[in-house]
Structures are given as structure tokens and as C-alpha cells.
Amino acid sequence: MNFDGEDLSHKALADRLPPGETHVFRECDLTEADLWGASLAGATFESCVLEQTDFRKADLDGAVFGGGGGMRVRFNDADLIDVTFTDVDLSSAQFGGALLTDASFTGCRMIGASLTGSRGTGFKVSRSNLTLANLGGCSLRGEVVEGVRFDDADLSGCDFTEATLSDCRLRGTRLLGAKFAKADLRGADLGEPDDAKLRAFAGAIINQAQANAILAARGITVL
Template structure:
């Protein structure tokens, strides 16, 4: 039996009742320009759905199954993805500032060109999770592993990166300015493409085994009032 074509819905306000109707049809759905603000979509099976330019402020997707879903151009401040299955999901050019992703499954999840300021990614399953050209300022990302990856143009400014694993990571155009780095690991990391502003010499011990530039070393020493000749 051939697969059913996706249902396409444009510029409608969508709530739980409408979503249940779509899921009962057994097809994947493409929502374009729809309003899902404050909708309770918790626990729904939304595998491989597509959300394009949707308004999702405070939407409740707690424990929803969003495996393979795609979000493009969506705005969802304070959205709730707690416990959701986001494996292989893709977020492009979205704004999910202050969203909750606590305990979500995020294996092979990708964020590209997104704003995740203040987002909470505590206790997530994150094998293969990647960020590119994304703002994670003031976000909570404790104990995530980025080992042996390349991180491109990501702003971690003032984020909680405690216990994160950055071993053998290459930073390209990133910011680690004023981040929380308690027990983070950087052995073998290449930090020459990272903004280390606000780093004190006492904090530099966290970067033991990493590579930094002469300019970065001079900036660290300048924090102590020392000059490098």
C-alpha cells in the first residue's frame, strides 16, 4: 500500500481538537502559517510533521512524539517540549527563546540559524545533537557532550555549560563569554575561534590541554593588568 500524501493546512488557528482530527486520518501534516499559541498538544503522535512559519508561543508539546519533525521559521517563546521525543527533528531559523526541553529525547536533533536564548536543555538525551549559527545565550545545557564535533557560529554567552564535554571540539566563530564552566572539559579543543571574553586567569585552568591564540593569551593576562611584549 502506498503512503498517504501529507495533509497541508495553512493560516488556521489550531488546537487540540483539530490536531486529534488530523492524527486520526493517519497522515503526516504540514502546517504553514498556523497559530498554535497556548495549544495543549501534549502526548500527541506528531512524527514527521512539518511546522512552517507557525506561531507557537507557550504551546504545550510535553511528551509529544515529534520524531523526524521539521520546524522552519517558527516563533515559540516559552514553548514546552519537556519529555518530548525530538529524535532526528530539525529546527531551522526558529525562535524558541526560553523554551523548556527538559528530559527530551534529542538524539541527532539539529538546530540551524535558531534563537534559543534562555532555553532549558537539562537532562536531555543528546547523542548527535548539533547546533549551527544558533544563539544559546543564557541557556541551560549542563552535562551535554559535544566531543569531537565542530561548533560553528554558536553564541553560548552567559550559558550554563557546567560539566559539558568539549574535548577535541573545534570552535569556529563562537562565543564563550561569561559562561558557567564548572567541571567542563576542554582537553584537545581548539579554542582559537572562540570569544573568551570575561575569562579570568583562575578560570583558564579549565582549558588545560586546549589550544588558544597568542591574542587570547594576552587578553587573559591583561585581566591581571599584565602586558605581553
């Protein structure tokens, strides 16, 4: 079923979407639309307005989101296996309880988004802004994370074991209990090297300039 340029705001849509079909939404207004529990596996959302759209408990496995977006989209407890988000505004989006195995976020604006409490074996994120986001307990183990801003984000308990962080920023980031064993941080901006960060970075790989900055902050000069 195709929806092109339709105003679907504030509508209950789940009953209009029969299971077993692939649904396509192009440039639709889904502001506060109710898609709770909807069958949307493999669906496409192209440049849609998603202001406070309710996708809670929806089946979005393999869905594709490109462009568009909006504040406070709710994906709580949804199935998001293999879903792709590209250039989507997901500011303050809620993913608590969502199954995010092999989901990918590329070029997304995710300021203040909450992924803590999400489920699955891990997801991918690149070229995205996660300032003030909450990823507490999430796994990015072994992933290549490129061009991501984690400024003032909460990464407490996150697993970055053997991950590579390239062109990423970790300024003001909360890292209590995070794991960075064998993670390659040589291409990351580590921000202020306080004691809490250094404990989290135990076992990580850093470069000489980063090491010098850490020592300099403690009054030690390397000649």
C-alpha cells in the same frame, strides 16, 4: 494531514492526528495548543506561531521546524531524534528530558532556553543565540559549533571534548565542570579569562593572541 493558515490556538490536537500519517502545519497559530503525546514523527511546521505550545512527550522524530516560533515552547520528554530547527524563535523553550540525538538548531533564537536534563548522544547547533540559556550537562563532543552566542549561558558539566568553536562568544559563561580537552577554541571569543574558565579550558587549543590576553590579565607581558 495538512493544516494551512489555521487558528489552532488553545486546542487539544493530539486526538486529531492519527498515527502513521505525516502532518504538515503551514502558517498556523498554535498558541498554547495541546500536543501532549501527539504522533508527529516527520511532521513539518512552517512559519507557525508556537507561543507556549505544549509538545511534551510528543513523538517528533525527524520533524522539520522552519521559521516562526514563540516563547516558552515545551518539549519536555519529547522524542526529537533527527529533528531540525531552522530560523525558529525558541526563547525560553524547555527541553528537559527530551531525546535530542542528532537534532540540529540552525539560525535559532534560543535566549533563556533550557536544555539541561535532555537525553541522547548529542546535538548540533550553529548561528544561534543561546544567551542566558542553560545547557548544563549537554554533549557537543566532537561537533563544529559555528556562530553561536553563549553569553551568560550556563554550560556547567557540558562536554566539548574535541569540538571546534568558530566565531562563538563565551562572555560571562558559566563553565563549572565543563570539558574542553582537545577542543579548538582559536576562533572563539573567550571573554574574561578568569580562573574558573582556565580550569575548564584545560587541554584546549587556543591561539597566541588569546594566550597573551590571559597572561596580560595576570600582569604578565609577553615580548
